[in-house]
Structures are given as structure tokens and as C-alpha cells.
Amino acid sequence: PSRASSSLSLQAEVFQALQRLHMTIFSQSVSPCGKFLAAGNNYGQIAIFSLSAALSSEAKEESKKPVVTFQAHDGPVYSMVSTDRHLLSAGDGEVKAWLWVEMLKKGCKELWCRQPPYRTSLEVPEINALLLVPKENSLILAGGDCQLHTMDLETGTFTRVLRGHTDYIHCLALRERSPEVLSGGEDGAVRLWDLRTAKEVQTIEVYKHEECSRPHNGRWIGCLATDSDWMVCGGGPALTLWHLRSSTPTTIFPMRAPQKHVTFYQDLILSAGQGRCVNQWQLSGELKAQVPGSSPGLLSLSLNQQPAAPECKVLTAAGNSCRVDVFTNLGYRAFSLSF
Amino acid sequence: MGAVTDDEVIRKRLLIDGDGAGDDRRINLLVKSFIKWCNSGSQEEGYSQYQRMLSTLSQCEFSMGKTLLVYDMNLREMENYEKIYKEIECSIAGAHEKIAECKKQILQAKRIRKNRQEYDALAKVIQHHPDRHETLKELEALGKELEHLSHIKESVEDKLELRRKQFHVLLSTIHELQQTLENDEKLSEVEEAQDASMETDPKP
Numbered sequence: 001p002s003r004a005s006s007s008l009s010l011q012a013e014v015f016q017a018l019q020r021l022h023m024t025i026f027s028q029s030v031s032p033c034g035k036f037l038a039a040g041n042n043y044g045q046i047a048i049f050s051l052s053a054a055l056s057s058e059a060k061e062e063s064k065k066p067v068v069t070f071q072a073h074d075g076p077v078y079s080m081v082s083t084d085r086h087l088l089s090a091g092d093g094e095v096k097a098w099l100w101v102e103m104l105k106k107g108c109k110e111l112w113c114r115q116p117p118y119r120t121s122l123e124v125p126e127i128n129a130l131l132l133v134p135k136e137n138s139l140i141l142a143g144g145d146c147q148l149h150t151m152d153l154e155t156g157t158f159t160r161v162l163r164g165h166t167d168y169i170h171c172l173a174l175r176e177r178s179p180e181v182l183s184g185g186e187d188g189a190v191r192l193w194d195l196r197t198a199k200e201v202q203t204i205e206v207y208k209h210e211e212c213s214r215p216h217n218g219r220w221i222g223c224l225a226t227d228s229d230w231m232v233c234g235g236g237p238a239l240t241l242w243h244l245r246s247s248t249p250t251t252i253f254p255m256r257a258p259q260k261h262v263t264f265y266q267d268l269i270l271s272a273g274q275g276r277c278v279n280q281w282q283l284s285g286e287l288k289a290q291v292p293g294s295s296p297g298l299l300s301l302s303l304n305q306q307p308a309a310p311e312c313k314v315l316t317a318a319g320n321s322c323r324v325d326v327f328t329n330l331g332y333r334a335f336s337l338s339f
Numbered sequence: 340m341g342a343v344t345d346d347e348v349i350r351k352r353l354l355i356d357g358d359g360a361g362d363d364r365r366i367n368l369l370v371k372s373f374i375k376w377c378n379s380g381s382q383e384e385g386y387s388q389y390q391r392m393l394s395t396l397s398q399c400e401f402s403m404g405k406t407l408l409v410y411d412m413n414l415r416e417m418e419n420y421e422k423i424y425k426e427i428e429c430s431i432a433g434a435h436e437k438i439a440e441c442k443k444q445i446l447q448a449k450r451i452r453k454n455r456q457e458y459d460a461l462a463k464v465i466q467h468h469p470d471r472h473e474t475l476k477e478l479e480a481l482g483k484e485l486e487h488l489s490h491i492k493e494s495v496e497d498k499l500e501l502r503r504k505q506f507h508v509l510l511s512t513i514h515e516l517q518q519t520l521e522n523d524e525k526l527s528e529v530e531e532a533q534d535a536s537m538e539t540d541p542k543p
């Protein structure tokens with residue numbers, strides 16, 4: 001009997017090792033207290049890592065493993081965001097909410113699970129992007145059905161549907177001043193939607209501009225970030241900085257590999273995509289630094305800027321592996337957390 | 340309790356003067372020589388022993404004085420170190436504040452740099468477009484040309500109209516003349532016919 005159980009545990013170990021080998025981490029989210037990081041992978045699992053433990057001076061190997069891992073969705077967890085008490089995760093067609101304080105205890109259940117109204121009941125499109133709009137306390141979902149759905153977080157009802165994209169939507173960004181939502185998708189267009197009138201106010205067809213289009217890569221927009229007057233987007237076309245009011249591309253960043261995540265940080269633009277490195281760009285187009293990570297490709301970057309935990313202010317990057325790289329200072333990779 | 344303090348005393352004494360050479364031995368020798376001197380008989384020996392004892396005593400006093408001075412020095416040294424320690428603490432706190440200040444300045448400088456770069460990016464795009472004055476001038480020149488050309492067109496059209504009217508007048512006059520001539524011819528034909536029929540009529 002002992003040999004049978006040991007071979008079973010050996011099988012389980014082998015299975016786990018194989019799982020880790022083929023894992024992709026799609027999304028990350030920082031807890032409202034700033035001390036924990038949630039990561040969602042392609043098996044539908046969410047792992048919670050303790051950043052404060054891993055960053056402390058007495059960190060051991062176990063501190064780099066998750067505090068808790070649970071099965072959240074049946075399909076991959078493509079996108080996650082955190083409100084001040086909840087973690088919202090979205091995957092194949094549905095969005096679920098979890099309480100942060102509950103998740104740290106084992107065996108937690110989701111608070112609610114909702115599906116936006118799809119056009120046909122047969123459709124189960126994946127939800128690629130989630131965006132919180134704090135001014136109206138709502139959540140915007142976008143993905144495979146080419147529409148943006150708005151859900152009111154208090155009542156849970158779906159209030160608006162924004163139609164206009166002709167192919168599925170990859171990414172969302174919030175332009176706080178207006179307030180407007182930007183969405184980028186497979187159809188190659190970045191569309192700006194005014195939330196008050198629920199109409200499309202501006203369309204930028206990136207692939208139609210010669211300077212940045214790269215037809216051999218396709219026209220898809222994989223990542224978006226905005227800084228009210230400026231917008232940076234990348235994917236099939238080159239990573240470009242746009243001035244929104246005049247809809248002109250001002251700077252093209254010379255990066256051949258398609259970028260999957262981009263964000264503004266202080267006076268820099270951080271981007272990551274195909275290729276191991278996190279790239280740091282100046283707004284003038286110069287590459288300031290390229291810091292290699294441990295995954296062969298990166299899909300998401302997360303900057304922990306929660307004011308409650310300034311000692312956990314790190315950049316974390318995850319992608320085509322089971323590891324989340326932690327950069328304590330943008331210049332080098334300090335260590336990696338692992339599923 | 341008594342045993343503990345004895346141990347402590349022994350430990351301390353061993354620490355200070357364990358090997359037996361030095362002040363402790365000197366004091367023991369002094370005590371022994373004092374006892375010997377008390378018991379000795381002769382004057383001469385007694386006097387020399389007395390001198391020897393005095394010198395040993397003064398040696399002991401000297402070493403005690405030295406130890407007291409060293410003790411004083413240690414106390415003062417401790418005070419000095421306390422002072423230096425407090426000063427260093429102050430300067431550490433000051434350095435922390437300076438670091439915080441510098442961090443704020445860095446953030447400010449980064450914001451300025453970002454604004455400058457945004458400005459540069461927009462300026463580059465604007466430079467690609469031609470200068471506004473030139474464009475305005477070109478627009479003016481083109482406007483003038485347009486006006487000039489439209490004037491010419493108008494005058495040509497007027498001329499055309501005039502010529503058309505003149506031709507029209509000419510043609511209508513010609514037609515009238517033609518009509519008149521035809522009428523005249525017809526009239527003259529009719530007259531001739533009448534004349535011819537009048538001539539043939541009276542004969543029968």
C-alpha cells in the first residue's frame with residue numbers, strides 16, 4: 001500500500017510539474033492593502049502571493065510560493081481587477097467577484113458570478129478586459145462579442161452596451177478627465193466612447209497610418225494605455241504614442257516584437273510583449289532600459305502603487321510561464337514568485 | 340548568596356590581576372615585610388627594612404594614583420562618545436529628511452521632463468506642417484489669382500454675349516431682308532401672272 005500511495009503522489013508531482021511547464025499567467029491584480037498579489041492562469045486557477053512576506057528580509061523559498069491557490073473558473077482567467085474590497089476575475093463569458101479578506105482563508109467561494117447579456121444564448125465569448133470606472137462605480141467588460149458592456153457594481157445590472165467594433169476587443173483604458181473609455185481590438189481600431197452619451201466619439205484606425213502600420217504582423221491592437229491627452233498603443237502595428245486631440249501619431253517606438261501590455265509610469269512608458277524583457281521608453285522614443293525577466297514572453301505588467309504599502313512598491317511581470325517576476329527597482333529583476 | 344559573591348570576587352580578582360605579579364603581590368610582600376620588621380631585632384637592618392617598606396608603599400600609592408586617573412579618563416571618554424553618538428543620530432535624521440526632499444525633487448524633475456518630451460513630440464509633428472504665415476500668404480495669392488481669373492472670365496463672357504446679340508441682330512435683319520425680298524418676288528410674280536391672265540382673257 002505504501003508503494004501505491006507513493007507512486008500516486010509521484011504521479012501527482014509529475015502532473016503538477018507538467019502543469020507548471022505549460023502554464024501561462026494571463027492576469028494580475030494587487031490587493032487594496034498592497035500586500036498581496038493575485039495571479040490568474042490558463043487553467044482557471046488564481047494564486048495569491050504575499051508580497052510583504054516575499055520582500056521582507058527574512059524571506060525564504062516558501063515565501064515565493066502562493067499563500068493560497070484555488071480553482072476560480074473553468075476556463076482561463078483572462079483579466080482581473082481589484083476594487084477596495086473585492087477581486088473581480090473574468091474568463092470564458094463570466095465575471096466573478098471574491099472578497100480579498102476571504103480569499104486568504106482556504107476554501108473560499110465567489111460572492112457572485114454574472115454574465116453580460118450576449119446576443120445569442122449560444123455565444124460564450126471570452127472576456128478579455130475589465131475596467132473599473134470609479135466615478136460611476138461601474139465595471140466595463142469587453143471581449144469576444146465585440147461589444148463593451150457596463151455593469152453597475154452596486155446593483156449588478158448591465159446598464160449599457162457599446163457597439164462599434166467589428167472584431168473582438170483586446171484591451172480597455174480609462175481617460176479620466178472626460179470620462180471616456182478607450183478600447184482596442186482585433187479590427188485594428190482604437191475607439192473612444194463617451195460614457196455619458198454612450199456613443200463613439202473618436203476612432204483611430206492605427207493600421208491606416210503608414211508610419212506605424214506593420215501589415216506583416218496584422219492590424220490587431222493588443223495593448224492600450226492613456227494619460228488623458230496622450231495614448232500609447234501597440235500590437236500588430238508598432239508601439240506608437242498618439243496625441244488624442246489631433247489624432248496624430250507623434251512617436252514610434254522602435255520595437256519589432258508585438259507588445260502585449262503597456263503602461264505609463266512617471267516620465268516613462270513601460271511595455272512588454274513577445275520577448276523576455278520589460279522595455280522602458282522615454283516619451284521621445286528612446287529606449288531607456290531593457291530588463292530581462294524569466295518568462296520567454298510577457299503578457300501582463302502590474303505596478304503596485306497602493307499607498308497603504310509603500311514598502312511593497314514593485315513592478316511585477318508575468319506571461320508564458322508559471323513565474324511572476326518581481327522588480328523592486330526598475331533596473332533589474334529581484335526574484336520570481338512561482339505557482 | 341555569600342558563595343555567589345565570593346565567586347564574583349574571585350573572578351574579578353583573577354581578571355584584574357590573575358598571575359600574581361603586580362600590585363596584589365606588592366601589598367602581600369609589604370604586609371609580610373612589616374611583620375618581619377616588627378619581629379626583627381637590630382637597628383641597622385630595621386632601618387633598611389623600614390626604607391624598603393616606605394619605597395614599596397610609595398610604589399603602591401603611585402600605582403593607585405595611576406589607576407584613579409585612568410578611571411577618570413574612561414569616564415570622560417564615555418561622555419565624549421555619548422556626545423558623538425547623539426550628533427551622529429541627528430545627522431542621520433537630517434540625512435533622512437534630505438533624502439525625502441531629494442525624492443520629491445526627483446519626482447518633480449521627472450514630471451518636468453515628461454512635459455518637455457510631450458512638448459517636443461507635438462512640436463515635431465507641428466514642424467512637419469508648413470508655416471502658417473506662408474500658407475496664409477499662399478492662400479492670399481491664390482485668392483487674388485482666382486479673383487483676377489474670374490474677372491477675365493466675366494469680361495470674356497460679356498464680350499461673348501455682346502457678339503451673340505450683335506450676330507442675332509444681324510441674322511434677324513438678314514432674315515427680314517430675305518423675307519421682304521421674297522415677298523417682293525412673290526408680289527411681282529403675282530402681278531406678272533395677273534397681267535398674263537388679263538392679256539389672254541379679252542381675246543376670245
